[in-house]
Amino acid sequence: MFVASMSLDLLLGDVTSLKQKRGVVRPIVAEMGRRYAVSAAEVGHQDLYRRAEIGVALATGDPGHGSTVLDAVERWCAARPEVELLSVRRWLRSDED
Numbered sequence: 001m002f003v004a005s006m007s008l009d010l011l012l013g014d015v016t017s018l019k020q021k022r023g024v025v026r027p028i029v030a031e032m033g034r035r036y037a038v039s040a041a042e043v044g045h046q047d048l049y050r051r052a053e054i055g056v057a058l059a060t061g062d063p064g065h066g067s068t069v070l071d072a073v074e075r076w077c078a079a080r081p082e083v084e085l086l087s088v089r090r091w092l093r094s095d096e097d
Contacts, residue, residue: 002094005057006057006070006074007054007055010025011050024083025054028080029041035076038056038057042055
């Protein structure tokens with residue numbers, strides 16, 4: 001078994017409050033889960049209204065499949081017009097680690 005995960009650091013566009021931030025981040029997190037069958041959540045920068053860190057993870061039997069899914073999630077997120085993708089960090093762990 002392998003666990004593939006990544007952290008996406010986002011800069012939000014025209015957002016001036018934490019309430020507006022929730023209105024941008026929640027739909028992104030929900031769509032990631034629906035579209036790619038991954039677990040996703042806002043995991044950092046909760047007190048900053050123009051930044052968001054989203055964590056994404058999935059369990060798989062094939063490390064190639066995990067990388068393919070994370071690639072697709074990253075491309076999809078980078079194409080979102082309301083956010084700018086600042087950085088991505090990835091991890092791949094096996095049950096033998």
